[in-house]
Amino acid sequence: MKAKTAKKTKKTAAARKRPAKAVAPSGTDRASRLLQALEKHYPAAHCALDHSNPLELLVATILSAQCTDKRVNIVTRSLFAKYTSAQDYARVPREELEAAVRTTGFFRNKAKSIQGTAERLVAHHHGRVPDTMEDLLKLPGVARKTANVVLGNAYGKNEGVVVDTHVARLAGRLGLSRHKDPVKIEKDLMVLFPRPSWTYLSHALIHHGRLVCVARKPRCESCFLAAICPSAESAR
Numbered sequence: 001m002k003a004k005t006a007k008k009t010k011k012t013a014a015a016r017k018r019p020a021k022a023v024a025p026s027g028t029d030r031a032s033r034l035l036q037a038l039e040k041h042y043p044a045a046h047c048a049l050d051h052s053n054p055l056e057l058l059v060a061t062i063l064s065a066q067c068t069d070k071r072v073n074i075v076t077r078s079l080f081a082k083y084t085s086a087q088d089y090a091r092v093p094r095e096e097l098e099a100a101v102r103t104t105g106f107f108r109n110k111a112k113s114i115q116g117t118a119e120r121l122v123a124h125h126h127g128r129v130p131d132t133m134e135d136l137l138k139l140p141g142v143a144r145k146t147a148n149v150v151l152g153n154a155y156g157k158n159e160g161v162v163v164d165t166h167v168a169r170l171a172g173r174l175g176l177s178r179h180k181d182p183v184k185i186e187k188d189l190m191v192l193f194p195r196p197s198w199t200y201l202s203h204a205l206i207h208h209g210r211l212v213c214v215a216r217k218p219r220c221e222s223c224f225l226a227a228i229c230p231s232a233e234s235a236r
Contacts, residue, residue, distance in 0.1 A: 030175060031192035033228050038204040041224055045203040047153045049073065054129035054154035055121075056080050059089070061149045062113050062141050067104040075104055086127040089118035113141025131155045144183065152199030161189045162202035166209030173213060173231040 038045070048069040051057040056076065063072045079100055083089050089097070097111040104110060117139040121127050129150060130136055136147035144160065151157040161167070163182040167189075171177040177188035193201055212219050218231070226232040 028192055030228050034174065034176075034225065035193060035197055035201065037224055037228075038201070038208065042204045042207050045200060045207045047149070047203060048206075049149075050076060051154075052080075054131075054150060055086060057154045058117065058129050058139075058142075058146070058150050059114055061146045062117070063101055063104045063110055065110070066106060072104060075101055086118040086121040086129075089114055090122050110141070116140030117142065129154070131157065133159050144186070148186075148199075148202075152202075156199075158195050158198040161186050161193070161198045163189070164202075164206060165215075166206045167202055169215060170205045170209050170213055173218070173229065174225070175230040 047057070049057060049060040049064060050073045051060055059079070060072055060076050063075065082100070083092065092115070094111055094115060097115060098107050101107045101110050101114075120139055121129065125135070131151065131154075133144075133147050133151065136142050136150060137144065145162055145164065148160040148162045151159045152162070163171070163186045168180070168182060168185055171185050171189060172180075176192060177185045179185050179188065189201065190198065208225070209215075212223050213225075220226050220229070220232040223229070223232060
C-alpha cells in the first residue's frame, strides 16, 4: 500500500510541474486579440485589386470572381486604359468586351454584368458608381460581397465585411463562425469586430490566408495566431 501511495504522489507532483495546456480564448476576447495581432503583423493590408476610382474598382471586383487578383490586374491594365467611363462600357460591342476579359474566366457572364451595370449607371446615376448598399445591389452582377468591396475601399464606408474563400476558411478555423454561408459568416464577424475595422479585417485575413493559413495545409507552426486559434490547438 505504501509503495502505491508513493508512486501516486510522484505522479501528482510531476503533473503539477507540467505547464498548463493553453486554452484558446473564445468570442469577443479572441476577436479582439486577433485584430490586434493582425494590425501588428499586417499594418499595411489593403485591397489587392489595382484601381484609381470607384468604377475601376467595381469592374475589377466583378472580374475577380473565380479568378486571381494577379490575373485581374494584368487584364485591367489595358482595359482601364481603353475604357474610362461607364458610357464606354455601355457602348462597346459585347464581343469586344468579352475578348478583353476572356482570360479572367467566365468571360461572357462577366462582360454581360459589366455592360449591364454600366448601362444602369448611365441611366440612373449619371454614369457614377453609387455609394449606398441599396443602389449597388441593384446593379447587374453585384452582390453583397462586391458592394462591400466598393463601399469600403472606394468610399471608406464600413457597411459590412467582405467574405471571400479565404475569409470564410479562416473564420471557421479561428472559431469566429460555424457557418458556411458567406452572408451568415459576415453577420457573425460584424458582431465580433468593431465597425471601423471591417474593411481592414477582410484584407488582413485574406493576406494571412494566402501567406500562412493556406487551404490545404496551414502553417500552424509558424503562425502568430496559433496561441489563440482553436484549430491550431487541436492540431498539437
